[in-house]
Amino acid sequence: MPAFNLTPSGPPTFILNGIPGLEAAHIWISIPFSMFYIIGLLGNFMVLLVVGKEQTFHKPMFLLLCMLALTDISMSTCVVPKALFIFWFGFKDITLEGCLTQIFFLYSIYDMQSAILVIMAFDRYVAICDPLRYATILTNARITKLGLVGLIRAVLLILPLSLLVQRLPFCANHIILHTYCEPIAVMKVSCGDTRVIRMYGLVIALVVIGLDLTLIGLSYGMIIRAVLRISSKKAHRKALNTCTAHICVMLVSYTPILFSTLTHRFGQGIAAHVHILLANLHLLVTPMLNPIIYGIKTKELREKLGKYTCRT
Known part of the structure; x- marks a missing residue:
């Protein structure tokens, strides 16, 4: 191998190859990328518009929906416009600073969205298990504070990851086989030791996915226990119906992340383009489906969305 291939260069400009x-x-x-992205933006901005304009929606559940909509818009916008520029115009260059910025914001938003889903599970737990104290336990101010805690956690967890990637040496190969700066794809073009980053990535996965799913599981365990104590079947259905939208959103959000994490670590036989397509679909499908799920399952929101849609 020629010597220049082993010599780390200065801050590189990477080439995002798209889908190999x-x-x-x-x-x-x-075509589907742009369609899903536009539908997701329209749906989430519509949720923000309706909740912002309707005074009766200025309460914790709808505040959480707005937080979720903001993370959906931000998550897809971090990646999709650049991917479309690669597909349409072949604009594949991205600087190291741009790459680190994309990693930081994308994975901070992932973390923040997971925290919001935990708060939503807690919201449903209080609504079903302690409804008389719901208004005093979950105020708008308290929800805002919990959201701020989720944001601080995201920054504290993801900032070290970005700094660790920044310290990696990069040699002659600057071609990233992906549509965005996914940390594992970036590590593959480094000529340095990536064990620390891989271990830290595992810690993040355990903290974010493991801890958050555990907290959500505990909340729903207590919800199921409370529902089983109710004798009326009608009350059963009503109580569980308040959780269906949140359960659907959790499945849409966590299933692709879990699948992607497992296949990256244990699915070496899966083709690279399958990994990349699945990673991109998560960033497109989740933001598109979340407002649809809540629009269908939340009666108040569905009625107001219908009113604003008909007006336009």
């Missing part, structure tokens, strides 16, 4: 093996189909892939 499917370069010829980039234009066709961009």
Whole structure:
């Protein structure tokens, strides 16, 4: 191997290759990408508009929906516009600073969204298990403070990851086989030791996914126990119906992340383009489906969305 391939260079400019093996189909892939992105933006901005304009919606559950909508908009916008520029115009260059910025914001938003889902589970627990004290336990101010705690946790967890990636040495190969700066894809083009970053990535996965799913599981365990104590079947259905939207959103949010994490670590036989397509679909489908799920399952929101849609 020539010597220059082993010599770390200065801050590099990376090449985001897009979806390896499917370069010829980039234009066709961009069609569903752009459609899903636009639908997701419209749906989430509509939720923000309706909740902002309707005074009766200025309460904890709808404040949480707004937080979720903001994370959905931010998450897809971190990645999709750059991916579309790659597909349409072949603009593949991204600087190290741009790459680190993308990693920081994207994974901070992932973390923040997970924290919001935990708060939503707690909201449902209080609404079902202690309804008489709901208004005093969960105020708008308290929800805002919990959201701020989730944001601080996200920054404290993801900032060290970005700094660790920044310290990596990069040699001759600057081609990232992905549509965005995914940390594992970036580590593959480094000529340094990446064990510390891999271990820290595992810690983040355990803290964010493991801890948050445990807290959500505990909340729903107590909800199920409380519901089983209710003798009326009608009350059973009403209580569980208040949780269905949140359960659907959790499945949509966590299933792709868990699958992607497991396949990256244990699915070495899966083709690279499958990994990348699944990672991108999560960033597109989740923001698109969340407002649809809540629009269908939340009667008040559904009625107001219908009113504003008909007006326009």
